[in-house]
Amino acid sequence: MDIDVIVRGTGRFVPERVLTNDDFAQVVETSDEWITARTGIKIRHFVSPGETNSLMAAAAARQALEMAGAEPSDVELIIVPTVTAERIFPATASIVQARLGATKAACLDMVAACSGFIYALSAATAWLRSGEYKNALVIGSEVMSALENFTDRNVCVLFGDAAAAVYLQAEPRADRERGVLHFDLGSDGTLVPLLYQKAGGSAHPPTFTTVLNEEHFITMQGQEVFKRAVRKMDETARTVVAKAGHTPDEIDWFIAHQANSRIVEAAGRRLGVPPEKVPINIDHFGNTTSASIPLLLDELNREGKLKAGHKVVLFAFGAGLTWASAYLVWGD
Known part of the structure; x- marks a missing residue:
């Protein structure tokens, strides 16, 4: 079908809790200078008790929907690429659906690690181009702090927690590249x-x-x-x-x-x-x-x-x- 897939909204959720490089220097043998020189990282955000993958993902999705002028009831597809799903099953996307009230959306997670957002964007784009769905939320959401060994200085300083979303909309093919x-x-x-x-x-x-x-x-x-x-x-x-x-x-x-x-x-x-x-x-x-x-x-x-x-x-x-x-x- 002759369809363009347009990004109509973006959004994010970043936890308020901040850990600096100096915080890590209190628990592992490292320093602000060592971390900055090797990674470029100065701070990262970690979830607090009660903040979960689906909570962050839903908050990011709401921002994207608001920017697009869309409602949760409009959403037809939700894909959450993540390596830190809340459970093995069901999909975190289904929990996000419930938080949003996006009752007619099909839901699934995808696992391709750091490449996951682009993999999910590809899948959503293909579905929209097929005419099967008219719109989709793709939400990268991670609680990486849950997988970190805080005695391993080479890994624990690298990761942060956050969620970010795009709202995609299928529209008739234009006479220009878009x-x-x-x-x-x-x-x-x-x-x-x-x-x-x-x-x-x-x-x-x-x-x-x-x-x-x-x-x-x-x-x-x-x-x-x-x-x-x-x-x-x-x-x-x-x-x-x-x-x-x-x-x-x-x-x-x-x-x-x-x-x-x-x-x-x-x-x-x-x-x-x-x-x-x-x-x-x-x-x-x-x-x-x-x-x-x-x-x-x-x-x-x-x-x-x-x-x-x-x-x-x-x-x-x-x-x-x-x-x-x-x-x-x-x-x-």
Whole structure:
């Protein structure tokens, strides 16, 4: 069908509780200087008691709906990409649906780690283009603090909690380039051991032993992930730009997953674009996994930096290992 898929609203929820680098220096051998130099992170936000994944996701969704002038009763599809679902089942998206009162929405979660938002955006776009649904909420929401080992200084300082959403709407095809247009998705499952959570699933269900052995926390080989992330983020961004029939210098914004400021900066250099086209906000949020791209998208949108007609590339890399990119033209 001849349909454009337009981002009509963005929103976010960031917990009020803040942890600084100096806070981490009280519990592990680290310092503000060490963390800042290696990650670019200065602060990150953690949930407080009573703040859950679905609560954050619903709050972000309400902002996106308000911006779009839509009501929860209008929503036809909700996808929540997350690695920190509230339960193994049901889907966190179903809990979000109940919080919103979006009674007619189909609901599902997706797991592609830090690439999850783009994977979910791709799925939602395909459904809307098919004519099956007229609109969708895609909400990256993570409580990464639940998976952190606060004795591992290489991992615990990296992550933050947050949720961010986009509201997509299917509209008749225009006579110009607009909306969400192209994707590149990929994975290499042979590299699962580089970044994973060992226990908690059906292969290693929770037991006294898995808890005692700290198998429910994030396990990461940081240097190996770093090397692959820089290369693959460059490759997937170039692929989706080529699909769109453009070159990197013609793109207005490259919105990267905020894993580490050095990764984002290196990806920008490889693409040959100026730093101002590759914004960074990891300094005040940390790595929020599937929430990081929509969080930055909402920040740029609310600051008025995203203008109608701007060419935007989203790109990410995460556990799996997965990678993903999307090309869209902002506004009408």
